[in-house]
Amino acid sequence: MDFKQIQSLIRDFEKSSLTNLELELEGFKIKLSKNNLSKVHEEIKVEEKPVNYEKPKGFAVKSPLVGTYYAAAGPNEKPFVEVGDKVEIGQTLCIIEAMKIMNEITASVTGVIESINATNGSPVGFDQVLMVIV
């Protein structure tokens, strides 16, 4: 195997969903493996859900606080995001006010807002789904 072939093998392996690959040819041996920590995390998460849980499509933005949900920075301002908007990691999605302290909730994934599940000015609880990003 020449260097270019090895490069293309590595690229293909990376793109694939394989986590381990061992290849042995005449006079050549290669072993590739991926550290998929995030995958392990997800698996644990699913096990915690109750029996009749329907796995939602997309990433659920959950409230880390107990407080009041605000869709915009102020009463007369435009909401931070609307359904259909593209969002990037770190982008402000909404504000949760707890005891007069404003807390910006930012996106931890890139994607499109599929739904907004909280109402402006309403109380929200811990882990309550605020939005779904696909």
Added chain:
Amino acid sequence: MMQNKILIANRGEIALRIIRACKELGIGCVAIYSNSDENSLHVKFADEAICVGPAHASESYLNMNNIISAAVSTGCNAIHPGYGFLAENDKFATIVEKCNLKFIGPTSDAMAKLGNKSMARRIAKEVDIPIVEGSDGPVEDLAAAITVAKHIGYPILIKAVSGGGGKGISIIKNEEELVRLFDLTRHEAEANFGNSQVYIEKYIENPRHIEVQIIADAYGNMVHLGERDCSIQRRNQKMIEEAPSPFVNEKLRGMLGAAAVRLARAVGYQNIGTVEFLVDKDGNYYFMEVNARIQVEHPVTEMVTGVDLVKEQIRIAYRSELPFRQEDVNLSGHALECRLNAEDPSLNFRPAPGLIRNVVLPGGPGVRLDTHIYNNYEVPPYYDSLLVKLITYAPTRKETIRKMRVALEQLIVDGVKTNIEILYLIMHNTNFVRGVYDTGFVRDFLETIKGE
């Protein structure tokens, strides 16, 4: 105009109890729950419910910030702490007050004074309430402990100043044991309550645990509602309570009640509380501590007095006057409460959470059930194991006991192990039926049945 709305900072049967009182008073109520209590009955029956954190109590039911934020954002103007959790946390009460919310209970000031055991004893002494002899305040070190012990005589108890729930207590029979166990007890206190201070008390063997219910409004009207006998305890955890106590006569009742009210007055007490006493075989009573909250066993007092304690708590917090004076209080009949827990008596009463497949509840005149369980309810492993409070009430003690036997026969909780058989056996025990028992009863009783 601000409407009254109460946030219930608790869970399980007491949360449901408070919801009922709120609804009867026409006051809105908001329940809080942790991730593992989503299907709990109190969540289903409150007007609104809001999640305040993950399963572990320290992050949810003890999370002051989240609870207060929940109250403010749902438009509540009061918080009812229930019992346990933050109910006797004077810092929580202070923050609640500072946030312009009503704390349904005593003032943070009274709580702070009475929460410190050695301070409470000092106050009791000042108003001529007999206290168990002991060190006047925490003991600095082993040397001081030995001196105090010599003065009051063995056997003694080493107790944690900030303690409760039976932890941080050691029984010491002689000086050798004191030397051996002093530091160990301090460590236990530090680990359980974050405060290693301990004080010393004379140990009274097998006393009766008798407590007096007090209630006071914000205008200085303080009333006692009689006593409860809570001597049926396993390792300092109450199992069966009754009102009135079969051991207490009119004279003792008067003295206990008067002492309780004197203590309440000394700290300007408001709302509801319980003054605990130890009573020895000769009828001498000694002040123990004050529980500045509504208690688990409050129903037995409600049955014999006709007073709805939780409704009165709420009314008092909203500045109503107590609708009765001491002379209006009438104790009539006899009430008994059995606590049914999810525990396995054959495994040393280890908690036994799990799925309750089926519930069948007893009924009939004089049978009351305070419970949050229902068919297919999953009992979570993170909190206490109380499932059902079964209360019976009848004109005489004999009839009440009979009623309890029948009720226990008709109470079926299928799916988790419970202590129902132990309760049933105690209901037939000669000494219990004669009303002759003290805090050593359960220990001796369990020894007896182990032998069988």
Added chain:
Amino acid sequence: MNNIFEDRKAKVETYKKDIRGKKEKLFKVDIPEGLFVKCEKCNEHIFREDLSTNHYVCLKCRSHFRISARERIKMITDIDSFYELFSNLKTLNPLNFPNYEEKIKQYQVQTNELDAFISGVATLGGEMVAIGVMDSFFMMGSMGSVVGEKVTRLVEYATEKRLPLVIFAASGGARMQEGIFSLMQMAKTSAVCQHHNEAGLLYISVLTNPTTGGVAASFASLGDIIIAEKGALIGFAGQRVIKQTIGEELPENFQTAEFQFKKGFVDMVVDRKDLKKTLVKLLQLHKKAELR
């Protein structure tokens, strides 16, 4: 199974709305402002009283909050031992910089101080010291003529009275509205620190968050012993400028107190709860020492 509860709730709600026409409106209790503060590092909400009893350090992540000069003096010096000196110096506008006087006025009202430095004498653990504290809430603790002059007078006083010197630095650098006058303070304060040094006296400099620019490059770095508060930002130029200039990535924790300690720029990093006793110990150890 859940449906039985939802169904019942829906029926009761319907009854209440139809038959009794109940209307639901949300009235929120007005909680006082500033009862809770948010930790900028870990986002934890802290009850303000808890914060002050905990030396203004986050209870969860131990991030050190910025504190005012007066608060620092209260925390560090023995009770009622502080006597203020040179309090009457006020800033003018030597370069006629536009809006400078308005800005000064604004900060004076906001902080209740005349400028960004408080000087005086006090005892720490019984030891008499000349003490100065910068206030980062006053125009970012920037050093102009008044700050420079007060530092100078304080150090001269300490030299004359043969007192050890403790200065708490907290600054974004020289005050640009006073141009060259601000820069000159660097030379002035450095010179007077040298006199104090030549007199064989002890100077402990405490660097707090943030200590940068002209202050870091003058008197703040001239202590016989330089203490940095845990997590403080300490440096001269800003990170962005450095990155652009050298065209390289900066190491992690660049310009933190811990980083500076590793590189030998500060002598020790101290958690705020241990600061007072550390200073007292150092003062006691150096009591009779001649540092020539």
